[in-house]
Amino acid sequence: PPFDYGSEVYAADGGVVKAGGLSWQTSYLQAWNIAVEKKQPLFLDFTGVTCVNCRKMEYRVFPDDSVKQLLAQVARAELWVDKPPFGDWNSKLEVERFQFAAQPYYVVLDPRDDSVLETKDGYDPDPAIFAAFLQSALTRYAERTPSAMPAGGAWHERNPFPADREQFHVIWIVSMAILAGVVGLLLWLIVALVRQERSKRREDAELAAA
Numbered sequence: 001p002p003f004d005y006g007s008e009v010y011a012a013d014g015g016v017v018k019a020g021g022l023s024w025q026t027s028y029l030q031a032w033n034i035a036v037e038k039k040q041p042l043f044l045d046f047t048g049v050t051c052v053n054c055r056k057m058e059y060r061v062f063p064d065d066s067v068k069q070l071l072a073q074v075a076r077a078e079l080w081v082d083k084p085p086f087g088d089w090n091s092k093l094e095v096e097r098f099q100f101a102a103q104p105y106y107v108v109l110d111p112r113d114d115s116v117l118e119t120k121d122g123y124d125p126d127p128a129i130f131a132a133f134l135q136s137a138l139t140r141y142a143e144r145t146p147s148a149m150p151a152g153g154a155w156h157e158r159n160p161f162p163a164d165r166e167q168f169h170v171i172w173i174v175s176m177a178i179l180a181g182v183v184g185l186l187l188w189l190i191v192a193l194v195r196q197e198r199s200k201r202r203e204d205a206e207l208a209a210a
Contacts, residue, residue, distance in 0.1 A: 016078070019045075019062035020071055024078040027086060028093065029161045031077035032154070035111040041141045043074040043134075046094045046105040048082045053123035054104045057130075064127035070134040074108065089162055097155050108137035112146035114154040 008016045014030065015023030024045070025031035035042040047054040061067055079090040081103060095101050100121060108117040118137040124130060152158045 015076070018078065019058040020068040021063070022068070022071055022076060024076045026078055026080065027161075028077055028079060028090065028156060031075050032111060032156065035075035035109075038075060040111075041074045041117060041137055042109040042111050043071065043076050043137075044107040044109065045076070045078050046090065046100075046103050046107075047078060047080055048103045049080065050082070051103045056123055056125070057104050060125065061127050061130050064131075066131040067127050067134065070131055070138065073138060074134070075111075086162065089159075092159070093155070096159075106133070108134070108141075110141055110144070110146060111154075113149050115144075115147070117141055 008018075011017050011023035013023055013025075013034065015025045018024050025034065028044075031042060031044075034040075045054075047058075062071060079086070079093070081087055081091040081094060091101075094105060098105070098107060098116075098119065100119075102121065104121070104123065106120045108119075109115065110117050117140045118133055120130070120133045150158075
């Protein structure tokens with residue numbers, strides 16, 4: 001896992017400040033809504049906790065000035081396929097919609113009609129190549145005339161996003177914190193009782209010796 005895994009810093013828009021010092025949404029639905037609101041393409045970064053090449057892209061390629069300034073022009077989603085609360089849904093999105101099952105995998109969508117603008121897979125250490133991929137998507141977004149939204153709505157509307165699981169995840173974290181506190185208190189009480197018993201035995205031994 002990345003060295004800063006679990007030590008997230010949050011931005012004002014609710015995203016996590018990560019690659020390139022930019023805000024990344026970990027909820028597809030939240031990123032989609034931002035893309036619609038700001039009239040921007042939607043960039044999807046399918047990633048995994050144990051994906052070494054994902055970390056290389058995030059720490060070596062994304063921060064490059066040529067890449068960062070293009071990422072700043074899109075709504076950004078960091079979609080973990082192996083981490084709660086949305087891992088299962090993210091994995092389903094990657095496999096069923098884009099017919100791809102490895103990470104890293106990158107997709108740029110047009111939220112005006114849910115069309116795919118560009119895709120890119122795998123690790124490439126050359127920032128210029130990734131910048132060209134992003135620029136191509138931005139150019140296509142600016143030049144194309146959106147078609148009608150598919151019948152039934154966007155893919156995530158036809159495959160309901162588990163928004164309620166976010167609340168469940170928060171409840172789970174709070175529950176685990178409370179449980180950890182209770183366990184800690186019980187351990188403290190056990191240690192205190194053991195010390196008290198040892199102290200009593202020491203006093204009894206001293207009285208017997210006297």
